[in-house]
Structures are given as structure tokens and as C-alpha cells.
Amino acid sequence: MNKRQAASTLAARLKLTSVLERVGSRPALAVLLYHRILKPEGHRYDAGVIEATPEQFDAQMAMLKKRHSVLDPDELTDVVTNPRKLRHLRVAITFDDAYRDNYDHAFPILASHGLRATFFAPTRYLGTRRIPWWDQIAWAVRNARKSELRLTYPAELVARVDERDPEPAIRAVIRAYTRGGPEVDLARYLAAVEEACELRLPDEVDDRQFMSWEEAREMERAGMAIGSHTHSHGILANMSAADQKRECEESRSRLKEGSLSAETLAYPVGNRRTFSPTTVRCAREAGYRCAFSNYGGINVPDRMDPFDVRRIGMSLDVDVPELRMKLVLSGLAGRELW
Ligand SMILES: [Zn+2]
Known part of the structure; x- marks a missing residue:
């Protein structure tokens, strides 16, 4: 247990966290970002994108349900485009890459808590045996x-x-x-x-790693949303304007042809160097209502940018008391803390 976890656990035990939660918060939007929900032991691919085991994710969702008002995907788009509607801290849950475990593990856990999340899918990988x-x-x-x-x-x-x-x-x-x-x-x-x-990299694998189109549709029927994570998952800012436009449009049209909503976009990788004003223009022109980045931070009404919605990256070593403390302190301060 690190110092932050120890302090968060002690604060929860002493009911200090509950007191802070009752103080209330500034109007703010905290968007959590996950990639994979799996046990890391014995993983054959990149374990660095596993941010919670199914047990951890279940405990985190139980905490969110109990302590916060969690937005569903439509409400999330609504507050991003109308930030004055925020009255206090609201939380939203998002996933990048549309891995198969999102369907196998995250989806049933979310549903069991009555929570809904947005899943951003790169259409080149959705339903295939390719690996990135x-x-x-x-x-x-x-x-x-x-x-x-x-x-x-x-x-x-x-x-x-x-x-x-x-x-x-x-x-x-x-x-x-x-x-x-x-x-x-x-x-x-x-x-x-x-x-x-001294080997050949596999382009495709036997154990499918991404959710199928039918699994994605089933998730939308249950209230989840499938957004776009572009088509190829390349770094948009490194591409010509024409290629960025194609990435944004092709992904959206393929998702729509597959009867998926594709109202929102998440920039691949998502740090500040991976998207530019040209990227934002292409995303707007392709018809997305908002787009999500990935370099930390929470969103407050005065600084809400619908094409740079900030997200908090999750991690396997974040436990429930630490996440709870992070949200309450960030809500009080109006910026990401802890
Ligand atoms: Zn990604």
C-alpha cells in the first residue's frame, strides 16, 4: 500500500471522506478512462492496458453507484455540450479500444450496478482477430x-x-x-x-481480443454507447488533414452502417501532442458531438472544451478508498487532485 492509499484508507475509516462528500462540490465533470478489465496474471499481450481486475472494477462501480451521480452516455454528451447544466460533481465512465473483456467483464458488472458507460471502438479492429x-x-x-x-x-x-x-x-x-x-x-x-x-509478429491471433459487432450492438441495446476511436488507431496529429478527415469519417460511417450510434469520438493515445486544431475541425465536420482526450484533469463549466473533454486514466494500483478520495478532493477543488 502506498502513502496515498494508506491516507485514503485511514480517512475513510475515520469517516473523514464521508464528511468531505457531504460538504458538496463545485460543478465539475470527472470522466474515468479504462482500457481492459482482466486479471493481469498470465496475460499474453500488453498488460499495461489492464487497469482493473473484474473484482476491482466491481468494487469501484459499487462505490460510484453509492457515492456519486453517474451520467449515462446521453447525459454525458448533454453536459459536455451544455456545461452550465452542471450543478455539482458528476462522474462518467468510458473505455477506449473496445477490447473483448469490455463485453465479457465490464458490461455485466456495469449492468449489475445499473450503470452505463461509453466504449470507443477503432473500427479496423472491431470484430477481428487483429492485434494492435x-x-x-x-x-x-x-x-x-x-x-x-x-x-x-x-x-x-x-x-x-x-x-x-x-x-x-x-x-x-x-x-x-x-x-x-x-x-x-x-x-x-x-x-x-x-x-x-528473432520472430515474426502476429497480425492476427486465435484468441480474439476485440469485441464483435454483435456484442457491441447488444451493449447499446442495454443502454451503453459505442463511440469512435477512429478507424486505424493511428496518431491523428501526425497525419495529413485529408487522412485525419478520412479516419474520422470512415470510422463513423462504418459504425453507423453497423447500427451503432457513434455520436462521440476519443482521440487515439489522447495526449496533447496527438490532436490539433485540424483534428478538431475534422471531428466536428464528421458529425461528432464531442471528443475526449487522455492527459488527466477534470472538466469545469468555465473551461469545458467539447472537443477536448479531459479524462482521468485509471490504473491497476488505484484502490477504492484512493479513487473515492480523488473524486471528492477533485470535486471540491475543481481540478484533478490526489
Ligand atoms: Zn486507444
């Missing part, structure tokens, strides 16, 4: 034929793979790409990973 580059890299490092990986592109990297704990090596190899900036060519980087690991 970060899962390809994690798979490659886990299955590498060598215990010392040497990459020379985009920079020199030596990563030692500990068989019992390959996670540090996986993180290092993924980071070497994400920190490389827009000039790093993904195909060339993946070829370098193949060479370093």
Missing part, C-alpha cells in the same frame, strides 16, 4: 528467442527480458516507440522488434 502494435510488441517480448534484446532504431536500446517478469522489458520496448515522436516509422520499428526478438 502495443499488443504485438508485448507478445514478441514475452516470446522472444533471446533474453537480451538489442534495437538500433529509432535509437540504441538494450532490454533484458526476465522470464519471470518480462514487464520492464515490454515497457522499455513500447516506450522506445512512443517517446520517439512523429518521425518514427511504425512499420520500420516493428521490423526492428521482429529482428531483435
Whole structure:
């Protein structure tokens, strides 16, 4: 247990958190962001995108249901576009990437608590057996034929793979790409990973990792919403305006053809460098009502930007007392705290 968790647990035990919750909050919107709900043990791909086990997610949802007023997807779009409607802290739940465990685990847990979330799907992956580059890299490092990986592109990297704990090596190899900036060519980087690991990266896998179109439709019938996460999940700001427009439009039209709502968008990766004023224009012109980023923060009426709705990234090491404290303090302060 880290210091923040210990302090949050003590505050909950002393009923201090309840007192703070009763004080009330500023008008604010806290949007939580998850990717995968799974047990990380024995995971074959990128465990870095697992942000809660099913048990943790269940406990977090129970807390949200009990302590907060959680918006459903339509209400979320409504307050983002009409922020003056916010009277106190409201919470919303979102998922990026539309992994299959969102259907298998998150969906029934949300439904059991009467909660509804928005799931952002990259249409190139939805319903396929493809895996994205970060899962390809994690798979490659886990299955590498060598215990010392040497990459020379985009920079020199030596990563030692500990068989019992390959996670540090996986993180290092993924980071070497994400920190490389827009000039790093993904195909060339993946070829370098193949060479370093002495294997071929799988494009498709037997154990389908993304939800199917029918599963997505079933979730919408139960009150969840499927938004767009573009078509290919590439970094929009690195593309030409024409390609950004195509990514935004193609994903939306495919989702609509599949009888899914696609009213909202989440920018792939989502930090400040991954979208630009051109991206926002393309998203608006494609017909999205709002778009979500991913670099932390909560939204207050004066600073609400419907095409840069801030989200709080979740993590496996956040426990319920810590999340509860984070929400109450952020609601009081009008900015992300704790
Ligand atoms: Zn994503």
C-alpha cells in the first residue's frame, strides 16, 4: 500500500471522506478512462492496458453507484455540450479500444450496478482477430528467442527480458516507440522488434481480443454507447488533414452502417501532442458531438472544451478508498487532485 492509499484508507475509516462528500462540490465533470478489465496474471499481450481486475472494477462501480451521480452516455454528451447544466460533481465512465473483456467483464458488472458507460471502438479492429502494435510488441517480448534484446532504431536500446517478469522489458520496448515522436516509422520499428526478438509478429491471433459487432450492438441495446476511436488507431496529429478527415469519417460511417450510434469520438493515445486544431475541425465536420482526450484533469463549466473533454486514466494500483478520495478532493477543488 502506498502513502496515498494508506491516507485514503485511514480517512475513510475515520469517516473523514464521508464528511468531505457531504460538504458538496463545485460543478465539475470527472470522466474515468479504462482500457481492459482482466486479471493481469498470465496475460499474453500488453498488460499495461489492464487497469482493473473484474473484482476491482466491481468494487469501484459499487462505490460510484453509492457515492456519486453517474451520467449515462446521453447525459454525458448533454453536459459536455451544455456545461452550465452542471450543478455539482458528476462522474462518467468510458473505455477506449473496445477490447473483448469490455463485453465479457465490464458490461455485466456495469449492468449489475445499473450503470452505463461509453466504449470507443477503432473500427479496423472491431470484430477481428487483429492485434494492435502495443499488443504485438508485448507478445514478441514475452516470446522472444533471446533474453537480451538489442534495437538500433529509432535509437540504441538494450532490454533484458526476465522470464519471470518480462514487464520492464515490454515497457522499455513500447516506450522506445512512443517517446520517439512523429518521425518514427511504425512499420520500420516493428521490423526492428521482429529482428531483435528473432520472430515474426502476429497480425492476427486465435484468441480474439476485440469485441464483435454483435456484442457491441447488444451493449447499446442495454443502454451503453459505442463511440469512435477512429478507424486505424493511428496518431491523428501526425497525419495529413485529408487522412485525419478520412479516419474520422470512415470510422463513423462504418459504425453507423453497423447500427451503432457513434455520436462521440476519443482521440487515439489522447495526449496533447496527438490532436490539433485540424483534428478538431475534422471531428466536428464528421458529425461528432464531442471528443475526449487522455492527459488527466477534470472538466469545469468555465473551461469545458467539447472537443477536448479531459479524462482521468485509471490504473491497476488505484484502490477504492484512493479513487473515492480523488473524486471528492477533485470535486471540491475543481481540478484533478490526489
Ligand atoms: Zn486507444
